[in-house]
Amino acid sequence: MTASVPEYVVGLDVGGTAMKGGLVTREGRVTALDGRPTGRENGPEAVVDAVRAYAGELADLGSSLFGGPPVAVGLAVPGIVTSTTAMYSANIGWRQVPAAAFVPPGLPARLGHDVRTGGLAESVFGAGKDVDDFLFLPIGTGIAGAVVLRGEPYGGANGWGGEIGHAAVWPAGEKCACGQIGCLETYASASAIGRRYETRTGRAATAKDVVGLAASGDPAAQEVFGEAVEALAISLASYVLTMDPSLIVIGGGLSEAGPALFDPLRERLAARLTFRDPPPLCPAALGVQAGMLGAALLGWQAVGAHDVGRDWSLDVLRGGEVP
Ligand SMILES: [Zn+2]
Structure with a gap:
C-alpha cells in the first residue's frame, strides 16, 4: 500500500x-x-x-x-x-x-x-467525549447500559456488567421476560411502553404514540409514560449514588422523544436525590x-x-x- x-x-x-x-x-x-x-x-x-x-x-x-x-x-x-x-x-x-x-x-x-x-464511540467522539466517567443507556426494544469508566466501557468480571435493564425497580411488580420480577425493562423500554398501553386500553400503540398521547392529555398514556419515567428515575438514582458519573447519555428510540422524556426524567431524578445534585442528562450524539x-x-x-x-x-x- x-x-x-x-x-x-x-x-x-x-x-x-x-x-x-x-x-x-x-x-x-x-x-x-x-x-x-x-x-x-x-x-x-x-x-x-x-x-x-x-x-x-x-x-x-x-x-x-x-x-x-x-x-x-x-x-x-x-x-x-x-x-x-x-x-x-x-x-x-x-x-x-x-x-x-x-x-x-x-x-x-x-x-x-x-x-x-x-x-466506546460515544466516549471517544460522541456525547461523552469531554468526560471520563458516564453511563450510556440506549432505550429501545430492551434496555442495557454501557458503564464507561476513565473513557473505557467496563464489562465487569464476567462480561455481564451494565445490565441495568434487569435490575428491579418494583420488587413486587410485573414479571420480566428474563424471569425476574419488576425489572426496569418491563416498565421503561420502548416496547414495554407500547405493550403496557395496549394492555390498559386495548389499543395498539408504539412508545412514540404513547408519548404523543400523553402530551395531548390521554390519561392511560400519561399513567404508562409516567411509570416509565419513574422507573428510569429509580434506576438512575441508584446508578448515580453508586457510581457518581459526570453525565448520563440516553440513546435508542425512546431518546427521540426529546424534552418530553428528558424534562420529566431530570425532574424525577432530582426529586429522588436528596443530598446531592444529579449529573446532567443528555441525548446520545451518534x-x-x-x-x-x-x-x-x-x-x-x-x-x-x-x-x-x-x-x-x-x-x-x-x-x-x-x-
Ligand atoms: Zn428482566
Whole structure:
C-alpha cells in the first residue's frame, strides 16, 4: 500500500436480526452501508457465515473505493464477548466463536459487546467525549447500559456488567421476560411502553404514540409514560449514588422523544436525590450508527491504533455517504 492510499477499516454492528456495516478511514471519513438481515432463523453457523460474507463484500467495496484492502475489521456483537471470542449469545445461539471466523482469511479482527461498543464511540467522539466517567443507556426494544469508566466501557468480571435493564425497580411488580420480577425493562423500554398501553386500553400503540398521547392529555398514556419515567428515575438514582458519573447519555428510540422524556426524567431524578445534585442528562450524539462507528474504533485498536477517533468530527460522521 502506498502513502497515497487512504487507510480504512471495516466496522460491523451485528444485532439480533440485522447487521449494519461501514468503511471508516483513519481521518473519520465514513461510508455507511444499508443494513442487512443476519438470518438467525438459519442457525448460529449460518449467521457467522453471513457476517463473514458481508465483511468480505465490504472489504471488496473498500478495495474498489480506496485502492487497497482494509487494515482490519471491528465487530460489535451481542451476548458475552471478549476482544477475541464471541462466547455466547442467547439471541443468536452461538458459543465460543473466534473473531477470525467472522472475517475473510488474513484480516485482523477485534470484537466488542454491542452496547459497550456504542458506549466506546460515544466516549471517544460522541456525547461523552469531554468526560471520563458516564453511563450510556440506549432505550429501545430492551434496555442495557454501557458503564464507561476513565473513557473505557467496563464489562465487569464476567462480561455481564451494565445490565441495568434487569435490575428491579418494583420488587413486587410485573414479571420480566428474563424471569425476574419488576425489572426496569418491563416498565421503561420502548416496547414495554407500547405493550403496557395496549394492555390498559386495548389499543395498539408504539412508545412514540404513547408519548404523543400523553402530551395531548390521554390519561392511560400519561399513567404508562409516567411509570416509565419513574422507573428510569429509580434506576438512575441508584446508578448515580453508586457510581457518581459526570453525565448520563440516553440513546435508542425512546431518546427521540426529546424534552418530553428528558424534562420529566431530570425532574424525577432530582426529586429522588436528596443530598446531592444529579449529573446532567443528555441525548446520545451518534444515533443508530453508534455501534458501527464503535466497531470501526475496535478495528483500529486491532492494529494498535488506540488514539484514532479522538479528533473525528461529528459533521464528517453525519455526512457519511451511502453508495
Ligand atoms: Zn428482566
